[in-house]
Amino acid sequence: MKKMIYALLIVAMVLTLGACAKTTPTEDTYEQDTTEKETFVVGFDQDFPPMGFVADDGEFTGFDLELAAIVAERLDKELVLQPIAWDSKDMELESKNIDCVWNGFTINGREETYTWTDAYMANNQVFVVKEGSGIETLADLTDKAVVVQADSSAEAALGEVEDLVATFGDYLKAADYNMALMDLESGAVDAVVMDEIVARYQIEKRGSAFVVLEEALAAESYGVGFLLGNESLRDQVQEALEDMAADGTLETVSMKWFGEDVTTIGK
CATH class of the missing domain: 3.40.190.10 (Periplasmic binding protein-like II)
Structure with a gap:
């Protein structure tokens, strides 16, 4: 009888230790959680060169997508490029499938429908x-x-x-x-x-x-459009664009794609 009680106590201790091992986060777990980046999901029309399109190598590319990549890097966010049907952009924003529409997106006539950055390009x-x-x-x-x-x-x-x-x-x-x-x-x-x-x-x-x-x-003018009211993320992107205008990055990317500086921020 004593042997049976002793065995049961040993089993109980093993189960308790196992449960603790599963529920107590390790130092590595904490490090993994804190190094994960927030995503920045950009919705775009993949058939709209040179703003956003599929290159010959099958990769997404374009003037707007290159700007978005630089902004994401400066904001320390992970860029996610999400092709969308253009006539479904409102649904994509409202369902939070994307954070913004950035793809030759015209501000004019839509001023009150989205939260916008300042215009960065004329068209x-x-x-x-x-x-x-x-x-x-x-x-x-x-x-x-x-x-x-x-x-x-x-x-x-x-x-x-x-x-x-x-x-x-x-x-x-x-x-x-x-x-x-x-x-x-x-x-x-x-x-x-x-x-x-x-x-x-x-x-x-x-x-x-x-x-x-x-x-x-x-x-008209192009801007980056966010869900109406999402001023926090808009402000982050706006600040990054202003910094890129000040340090010449916008001009450099524009020269690459168009052979001239077509950007309007800071002008």
């Missing part, structure tokens, strides 16, 4: 047509097929000129501008309405016989 919405198409002015778009990306700034800008849109033969919407430009190249449409900075980059890289009409649809 125009323009019409792109085939060279030699005979379309030289907005009046020449009468009875022509015009395409725009769904839920884009170009679509919003066209909403302000209903009289012009009424002259189009067809007014179409595409999921992305790569598809729209392919339709233009094939002759399926006559004009694409899009961001000038993207249009000129595409023309240069594709070597396509496209031209940008001189008459712009609308002038």
Whole structure:
């Protein structure tokens, strides 16, 4: 009987020690927890060169994504690049799947919908047509097929000129501008309405016989957009951008992508 009691006591002690070993954090555990970085999740359209796109090596790249990477490093955060459907950006922000939208995101007309950084770049919405198409002015778009990306700034800008849109033969919407430009190249449409900075980059890289009409649809500015009310993270990113403008980083990245300084912070 004494032997049985003694054995039971030994078993109880072993179980108690095992439980303590599982519940008491080690020094290594504490070190691991404290070295984990906060993430900075950037939502972007992966078909929007040169702001954000998939490079030939399959990696995400672009002017905006490079700026985001530098900001994340300066904030000591882990950058997570999250491709999104452009017309789902509000849902992605509201569900906290992303921290911001950073991808040629136009402030104009959306001032009260998101919490914004200051504008870091200027842009125009323009019409792109085939060279030699005979379309030289907005009046020449009468009875022509015009395409725009769904839920884009170009679509919003066209909403302000209903009289012009009424002259189009067809007014179409595409999921992305790569598809729209392919339709233009094939002759399926006559004009694409899009961001000038993207249009000129595409023309240069594709070597396509496209031209940008001189008459712009609308002038606008790009910013980094956050969920309305997320001023804390916005302020961190804004400060980093201002520091990058002051030390020449914004200019260096702009020269790499555009051959000139197109940034506007601190100007």
